[in-house]
Amino acid sequence: MKLAILDRDGTINALGEDEFITSPADWKPLPGALDAIARLNHAGWHVVVAANQPGLGRGLFDMVTLNAVHAAMHKQLAAVGGRIDAVFYCPHAPDEGCHCRKPAPGLLEQICERYGVDPDKVCIIGSCLSHMQAGAAVHGILHLVCTGQAAGVDPSAPLPPEWPAGVQTHTSMVALVDHLLAPPKPPATTVLSANSV
Structure with a gap:
């Protein structure tokens, strides 16, 4: 199975005010x-979203609103013939010490387990x-996409040392x-000259 795990805000959609999407109308x-x-879907890829949603933990929006945002995302994607198979999210605020809030790997581990794939064969896109x-x-x-928080990153230049090794930009x-x-x-191909035969 070809599986891509995408971040949401800044990768698929523009960042909202204060980097939060608090209504379906904000999702662009x-x-x-x-x-x-x-195009990935049509080439046989499964696409899943893994997103931190600390706005839930902070009370900036509720589950009804988050579901409405994702419904808008799915509808717009379906209109161009695409799909996201599932959305996994961490609802916790940064100070809650959970295992699912990125940079912790919990969300990605859950996705790989759900789909029965080895993580080292999965494209992580954000x-x-x-x-x-x-x-x-x-x-x-x-794979780093130079949009959203990475909009200032030069894809032709080396990444700063705090970035993991092996990131393709x-x-x-x-x-x-x-x-x-x-x-x-x-x-x-190797071409043999007459002298080397």
């Missing part, structure tokens, strides 16, 4: 992101340090999906 997809997910750190903790394949979800779906390069 980033340019090309929904079509990129649809736009923030905590998502990459959680992905590194489960030994996933790390991409300008956008569109560029990432172009990379993932690119046909494999043929192996290099």
